[in-house]
Amino acid sequence: MNGIETRRLSTKVILWILLAAILVLYGFPFVYLLLTSFKTPSDAIAVPPSVLPNVWTLENYVTALAKDGVVPALINSVVTAVLSTLISLVLAVPAAYAVTRYRTPSGRVFVVAALVTRMVPTIAIGAPLVETMRTLGINDTSFALAIAHTTISLPLSIWLMASFFEAVPDELEEAAKVDGASRLGALWRVVLPVVSGGVAVTAIFAFLASWNEFLFALLLTSVRAQTTPIVIANFQTQFGLDWGAMTALAALYSIPVILLTLLLQRHIVAGLTLGAVKG
């Protein structure tokens, strides 16, 4: 129990009521999005608006999924996010391990550089990246977009993984090495299994960073590799203002990651706060 926890009943009651009010306000926008997605397209933009649908229908979902490019964009989003997560882990795990285990000066420079990367505006590297990808001949592919997304997730992944490795006692690998394991073998077979939870947390964050990213996707894709956030944004120009279908696609795109989060919430809270609190 922490020292802030209150013991007075009246304070508790007031705080619970306040919390309930905040949660209702906080939850309302997304609930309203869901409710709207089940309205008929004309009800969705009726004046005056109503909170609940008059008629419950899946019409908006059917319309949204039938639109050109929507299903490929959903597939692209999954492919890009998975690729970016893999690249991010393959690069971040050994780097973070080296930084925590062998405290070389270059390691410290490396962590600072990785954090400064976070301050670079996306647009500053996005435009030159387009040229790089064109030179490499991979412009408008999920692979190129995954590389771009990894520039966002890699610094965060290194930071997160470093704090997980920090918690592993040195003795563990020493014992493995005494038993004849190589340094790489000790990392792969002894240390990595211990931090598997941390790897999972890092993977979730890398996945989310790619799944929700917009500007790189806008700059680096045109037709083939377009991801869902771009398609959602295009709904307002390409297809007129079809709010109903747009809310349906937005809901469809958000629900899987929200569910994933609720399922893995304990790990995610750990990941979100670990880096910050350890600072």
Place this chain on the structure above:
Amino acid sequence: MRVTDRRFALFLMAPAALFLAAFVLWPLIRFVSNAFYDISPIAGGPRTPVGLENFVNAFASASFQGASLRTIVYTVVVVALEFSLGLVVALIFASLGQRSAVFRTIFMYPLMIAPVVAGLLWRFLLIDNFGILNELLFRAGILQSPSQIGWLSDPNIALFSVALPDVWLTTSFITLVLFAGLQNIPGDVIEAARIDGARFPTLLFRVIIPLLRPVIAVALIVRGIDAARAFDIILIQTNGGPQESTTTLSLLIYRTMTRYGDIGLASAMGTIYLVGMLVVATVAIFAIWRPGDAR
């Protein structure tokens, strides 16, 4: 340390270092160097070195000055609102103890939503004729007519309206970080202050906030950097309008580059923006965080 250990460490770090060099550092160098050229928007077109001309033009341009000011206002508004709300909610969670665990999870959900979806959703809530927010305020008797407030169409308030979804989206982050920090405050410190007769405001400002300082610093710096870079969440709501009132630096740079095709000027603006961000972040780190300051 044995030399072989150092080599092994370098071997492990090399892939990530090379990746960042190739896909962050190199593009960044190209971007900054572009600021010193006049570049034809046609691919393969001529590059004429112009010295500092782009920087001079950037500083002299009214739209750059306006966008810089709006970026600062936007960042300060977002971070101030998020911090106040985030701290209040974190304190409520901490005061209610373990029973609030489920609600902490619920409170976290916006963090997973794409900024573009959040922007779209709030535009839908705030839109003039069929927005639900004005309608609910009207029904509650607060507004005289459901179209009284033009959240996103009134240039005087649009910059504050576009900040709302950002606040909604990421206050949870501040709450989670501060909540975790609150858990680390030893119970007997607060107990001692209470026994000394400290009332809640004194406790908050004299004991809790000073103890949370490093955590608060990290939360504010991380969020400040992200808010200053906000792009899609504003683009989808207003596209920088009405009358440029929500055109922040990232939107202006994007527009200068893609719509006006002035890569040199856009790069100069971006370089100024990046340097400004580095300076502010560094000052912030040393002013509030004070790394190494008595742990």
